[in-house]
Amino acid sequence: xxxxxxxxxxxxxxxxxxxxxxxxxxxxxxxxxxxxxxxxxxxxxxxxxxxxxxxxxxxxxxxxxxxxxxxxxxxxxxxxxxxxxxxxxxxxxxxxxxxxxxxxxxxxxxxxxxxxxxxxxxxxxxxxxxxxxxxxxxxxxxxxxxxxxxxxxxxxxxxxxxxxxxxxxxxxxxxxxxxxxxxxxxxxxxxxxxxxxxxxxxxxxxxxxxxxxxxxxxxxxxxxxxxxxxxxxxxxxxxxxxxxxxxxxxxxxxxxx
Amino acid sequence: xxxxxxxxxxxxxxxxxxxxxxxxxxxxxxxxxxxxxxxxxxxxxxxxxxxxxxxxxxxxxxxxxxxxxxxxxxxxxxxxxxxxxxxxxxxxxxxxxxxxxxxxxxxxxxxxxxxxxxxxxxxxxxxxxxxxxxxxxxxxxxxxxxxxxxxxxxxxxxxxxxxxxxxxxxxxxxxxxxxxxxxxxxxxxxxxxxxxxxxxxxxxxxxxxxxxxxxxxxxxxxxxxxxxxxxxxxxxxxxxxxxxxxxxxxxxxxxxxxxxxxxxxxxxxxxxxxxxxxxxxxxxxxxxxxxxxxxxxxxxxxxxxxxxxxxxxxxxxxxxxxxxxxxxxxxxxxxxxxxxxxxxxxx
Numbered sequence: 001x002x003x004x005x006x007x008x009x010x011x012x013x014x015x016x017x018x019x020x021x022x023x024x025x026x027x028x029x030x031x032x033x034x035x036x037x038x039x040x041x042x043x044x045x046x047x048x049x050x051x052x053x054x055x056x057x058x059x060x061x062x063x064x065x066x067x068x069x070x071x072x073x074x075x076x077x078x079x080x081x082x083x084x085x086x087x088x089x090x091x092x093x094x095x096x097x098x099x100x101x102x103x104x105x106x107x108x109x110x111x112x113x114x115x116x117x118x119x120x121x122x123x124x125x126x127x128x129x130x131x132x133x134x135x136x137x138x139x140x141x142x143x144x145x146x147x148x149x150x151x152x153x154x155x156x157x158x159x160x161x162x163x164x165x166x167x168x169x170x171x172x173x174x175x176x177x178x179x180x181x182x183x184x185x186x187x188x189x190x191x192x193x194x195x196x197x198x199x200x201x202x203x204x205x206x207x208x209x210x211x212x213x214x215x216x217x218x219x220x221x222x223x224x225x226x227x228x229x230x231x232x233x234x235x236x237x238x239x240x241x242x243x244x245x246x247x248x249x250x251x252x253x254x255x256x257x
Numbered sequence: 258x259x260x261x262x263x264x265x266x267x268x269x270x271x272x273x274x275x276x277x278x279x280x281x282x283x284x285x286x287x288x289x290x291x292x293x294x295x296x297x298x299x300x301x302x303x304x305x306x307x308x309x310x311x312x313x314x315x316x317x318x319x320x321x322x323x324x325x326x327x328x329x330x331x332x333x334x335x336x337x338x339x340x341x342x343x344x345x346x347x348x349x350x351x352x353x354x355x356x357x358x359x360x361x362x363x364x365x366x367x368x369x370x371x372x373x374x375x376x377x378x379x380x381x382x383x384x385x386x387x388x389x390x391x392x393x394x395x396x397x398x399x400x401x402x403x404x405x406x407x408x409x410x411x412x413x414x415x416x417x418x419x420x421x422x423x424x425x426x427x428x429x430x431x432x433x434x435x436x437x438x439x440x441x442x443x444x445x446x447x448x449x450x451x452x453x454x455x456x457x458x459x460x461x462x463x464x465x466x467x468x469x470x471x472x473x474x475x476x477x478x479x480x481x482x483x484x485x486x487x488x489x490x491x492x493x494x495x496x497x498x499x500x501x502x503x504x505x506x507x508x509x510x511x512x513x514x515x516x517x518x519x520x521x522x523x524x525x526x527x528x529x530x531x532x533x534x535x536x537x538x539x540x541x542x543x544x545x546x547x548x549x550x551x552x553x554x555x556x557x558x559x560x561x562x563x564x565x566x567x568x569x570x571x572x573x574x575x576x577x578x579x580x581x582x583x584x585x586x587x588x589x590x591x592x593x594x595x596x597x598x599x600x601x602x603x604x
Contacts, residue, residue: 013533013553017398024399035534092373093364120533123394124376126364129332133368138445139332141361154448158528160357160458161269165449178534179527216373221402225393225559232566232582243583244593247565248601250581256542256563257464257509257602 001053004104005044005077005114006131007037009061009068010121019222024121033068036116038075038183039176043146044114045076046181051148054078056107060088060099066199073194074186080197081107085204092215097130102207104135112153115175117142132173140168144179260293263346263410265339265353265362266311268299269330273307275461276354276417278314283381283420284352285315290383296320296346300338302328305433312431314423320346320436327440329447330358334440336365341438343370348410350388355414356460363414373405374412379419379560388413396533396556417460418539453528457512464542465558466506467514467531471547471568472498473524475588488523495524501591502546508599514538514558516548532557546587550575567591 011017015029033041044055057072059065060083069080083099091099104110113132118125132139144163145156157164158177186194204210235250237243251257262284266277284295297316299308301323308319322338339362343351351366353359355377367374379400380391390403390413405411459465473495480490499513506513514531515524531538533553543561548554550566550573558564559578566579567587576582583590598604 011395013396013556014551016552017395019399024395094367094371094373097368121395123392123396125360126367126374126376129361129364130368133333133336133365138443139361139365140445141332142357160460162453163451164447166445167448168445177527178530216371216408217375217403217405219401220404222394223400223402225397225400232576232579234582234584236584240585240589240593241597243585243590244597247581247583247594248597251542251563251565252601254563254580257598 001047001051001112002107002110003044003047003053003055003112003114004107004110005037005040005055005057005072006100006127007041007057007059007068007072007116008034008119009059009065010034010119013120019224022222024222031064031067033071034116034119036118036120036178038116039178039180040114040116041072041075041077042181042183043174043176044112045184047112047146047148056081058100058103059083060091060096069199070194070197071186073197074190075184076190080199081202082199083202083207087204087209087213090215090218091213092217093124093127093130094216095213097127097134099204099207099209100127100131101134102209103202104131106202106207111170113137113171113173115173117175117177128173128175135171135173138168138172139175140166140172141175143174143176146174146180260291260349261346262288262293262295262350262352263343263348264295264297264316265351265359266297266299266307267354267356267359268301268304268307269358273310274354274356275422276356276415277311279417279420279422280352280354280415281311281314281316282423283415285423286420287350287381287383287388293349294318296348298322298339298342300327300335301330308433310425312433313425313427313429315429317431319431319433321433322436322438324440326443331443331445331447332358332361332365333445334443335362336369337440338438340366340369342436343410351410351412353414355416360414363412367412370410372410372412373408374414375403375405376414377416378403378413379416381413387411396537396553397559398556416539457506457510459512459514459529459531459536459538462512462538462540464506464509464511464544465514465531465538465540465561466502466509466511466544466546467516467548467558468499468502468519468524468546469516469548469554470518470522471549471587472502472519473522474547477588492523495519495522498547498588499525501588501595505544505591505595505598508595508602508604509542511544516551516554518551545575545579546591548575549573550578
């Protein structure tokens with residue numbers, strides 16, 4: 001089975017993010033494989049281990065994004081491809097989904113595409129659904145467990161209200177949540193293999209996208225959230241009961257409850 | 258210039274989600290500037306009652322799509338229906354709650370119509386005749402203004418509890434139009450459903466009580482003898498600690514949250530996780546118990562109106578965000594707080 005996992009490179013979630021010249025910056029904080037995507041990569045590899053086939057990691061991003069692809073390879077993906085082109089510099093999700101769908105079609109005979117639930121930088125959480133729509137394939141989001149049944153899949157989805165089981169034909173696009181697995185650490189051999197691996201770059205033209213692309217959505221301004229100025233009011237007392245009374249009274253006096 | 262606003266009403270198991278009424282509230286705020294028309298869209302099977310509720314919540318008109326094949330929500334046929342309605346009605350602005358379903362639906366419709374979508378919006382303002390939205394990025398560490406000047410429609414999904422919910426006006430008037438729209442046969446089938454056991458939903462909760470790693474550190478608790486594994490002993494202790502959190506949550510009609518550390522340690526299921534890789538919540542009151550306040554956790558709850566922190570370490574970063582703090586042993590304070598609130602609130 002040909003499996004694709006779409007990944008993105010993001011700043012580490014522990015990074016302090018600030019604004020420099022109108023753009024987000026994270027200082028010396030490392031760039032990592034988007035944490036949600038680790039689960040997608042793991043699930044893609046688990047699927048190959050169960051059913052055989054090949055896993056291709058696909059990313060649209062700058063040159064540095066190779067590092068995220070290398071991690072995907074070190075975890076056990078068979079191949080990696082970087083879609084990189086100046087045309088995609090300020091791409092919004094409409095453009096990225098178009099490029100990813102075109103990349104998936106170029107790979108050919110893909111049956112399953114995995115995404116992480118969202119990326120921790122732009123936090124949109126729409127790319128999997130949009131790529132599925134471009135491909136005309138069903139989108140199965142928030143997958144927490146997957147079982148395979150001859151050309152069909154059954155997926156347990158973690159929806160806001162509970163757990164829902166859906167059955168779908170293939171090909172399909174699946175976005176996964178954290179509960180689905182425990183991502184493996186790259187093995188020593190995996191890291192060695194990844195460091196030597198060639199990661200081809202696909203240009204916009206090579207996936208059939210040309211002309212000028214203008215994003216529908218722009219981000220004209222970024223700003224930091226206002227820091228709450230209120231000092232913390234510490235509630236003290238001689239006993240736990242006195243403290244509890246004090247806190248309850250303050251919460252009621254301030255009409256918090 | 259008059260603009261028309263279309264609001265998607267998300268519903269599940271026969272009930273509209275309260276966040277849908279917030280979207281109608283946001284539509285009314287915007288409409289004060291346009292004097293346009295607010296139309297709600299209800300898609301499903303036998304959902305006329307929800308259409309009537311939409312009118313009570315401020316819709317001047319409702320497009321109701323009633324098809325047996327649309328009984329279960331599936332994003333693909335719903336998106337086809339909604340895209341067609343947006344094309345036919347030439348709406349200028351599309352609003353929906355940022356629930357999982359509605360966001361996925363909006364994402365697909367944006368592709369169908371090749372238009373821009375701003376998900377998870379917390380503010381909408383009118384600037385030079387164009388609606389501009391503000392949304393958090395990097396899990397709320399930054400905010401970004403989003404513009405979509407040439408989009409028709411401009412599409413926004415609205416974060417829960419960021420916009421005022423209108424109280425229903427039972428005598429409000431509006432018309433319900435039954436709309437016939439073709440949709441493709443869905444290729445996915447819903448074959449099972451189990452309601453979550455977690456009680457109050459985190460995203461909608463007005464109050465959240467959360468526990469962290471500290472919840473397992475009650476030195477006075479001795480695990481039963483049949484648990485020999487150290488890790489299992491720790492989990493057992495944490496589960497006793499989370500019972501205290503659940504007790505307090507029950508008195509406050511609150512949802513139970515947890516830090517990533519508590520989830521990763523196996524104390525509570527992932528569905529409870531608040532933070533950058535969990536749920537983002539904006540309750541009126543957030544009570545953090547035994548949570549030190551890692552940056553990823555703060556990202557998930559910093560927009561709470563009032564934060565209370567209970568922690569034994571006075572230097573815990575959570576106190577920097579907190580309005581009220583208690584430096585102390587949560588195992589002593591929580592049971593007292595639960596009792597005090599139970600009597601003061603008359604529960």
